[in-house]
Amino acid sequence: MAQERAGDRPASAAVLVIGDEILSGRTQDVNTGYIAKYLAQIGVDLREARTVPDDVEAIVEALNALRVRYTYVFTTGGIGPTHDDITADAVARAFGVDIDEDPRAIALLRERFSETELNRARRRMARIPKGAELIFNAISKAPGFWIGNVVVMAGVPMIMQNMMDVVGPQLAAGPRVLVETVEANGVPEGAYAEALEAIARDHEGVSVGSYPAFTSGGIRNQIVLRSRDSALLSRATAAARAMIESLFKELAR
């Protein structure tokens, strides 16, 4: 099911989080961060994340904007048994395909529910758009699914992670982005910003970021360098480290 990619460009991705509970501040989204780390490890570039409410129009619009733009779209949330679980229907509408109870999904639900327990609400979890592949999960049995380049997963983090483990090995991944971190050693951002810009300019192919953090112990900034080219990354990292050390000595004088 892994998509073919044109040329050598790394696969790209977006995350679409679906759920009123995130936008109301009730629940802190942790799925985006998990997927971001997972994709970084297998060499897929996460380029965008969106959160939309439990609203079919909003989901369809976001999905159609994202799926034409990125290699993969990962959605989380809205595939349970209650009336606010409308993701599957929205995905079917976005793709313009029919949706109905899927016998394969019903079979999975029967592993967990007796015939009496498998009521109308629970059967909603077997509604799968035509042409989708199911994504198994060992925890709740209710499947996610994969249609075109869109991967539809549960919102409960434990179940989502279980589904990601099923999906991950099937993704057309690329060479992993390597990461180096240089501790800025108490040197403030404004003191190294110009030198860092020069290092970024001299090492095209390395993404150079500076991340300030204020802790109880004072300023603790980090310079983060990312590249798929390990030799280039080493050179840029060495340059950043030497620059910080020299500034540190200067400031300590």
Added chain:
Amino acid sequence: MAQERAGDRPASAAVLVIGDEILSGRTQDVNTGYIAKYLAQIGVDLREARTVPDDVEAIVEALNALRVRYTYVFTTGGIGPTHDDITADAVARAFGVDIDEDPRAIALLRERFSETELNRARRRMARIPKGAELIFNAISKAPGFWIGNVVVMAGVPMIMQNMMDVVGPQLAAGPRVLVETVEANGVPEGAYAEALEAIARDHEGVSVGSYPAFTSGGIRNQIVLRSRDSALLSRATAAARAMIESLFKELAR
């Protein structure tokens, strides 16, 4: 600076998180959750959140999509002194206005930095789009700003929260959305989904959500009811509570 709103519709908002570090999984975004809670408390509806990389095109496009659609857009990240801090320039481009060093912002930075310390990199933090109002922060002195309906804030959570406290009282807020939670008492979602749907249907104006959680102690679902109408909310909450109690007795039999 608070925007006028047409009629009685509550103010709406979007959050735009700007930063490679979120998309690479290096940093867990906590700003969206904070702003979500803050807005819920003052009666502004957060309808969408997006995260984009440190890329001018991506920021401009997201900003222009969001600012025509919602009463307010809150951005976080990318207003520091380093080369990857490009938010102010992107905002100016989105609005089609000039950007230059703002004397008011330089004056604020002088409260913290000596003339020697105020180098070219740090002066970047004084680049403010024409026509913007500054947003003061007591921690780093480097200001955020407010232009049109877009509020531009720092990415460091402590500083962003400081800026939100400045901005919050100026927002055209509405009646707060009231929230009630009904513990589902160990009753699984699939057992109450149909009854809950009927309650949602019978109480238009109340948003009814069901949130499953799997803990070490078993299933711990919550039904969350939200409305600006307190009498209506009380009736819907009572109905949900009675429904769960009756199901609980049934299952315990």
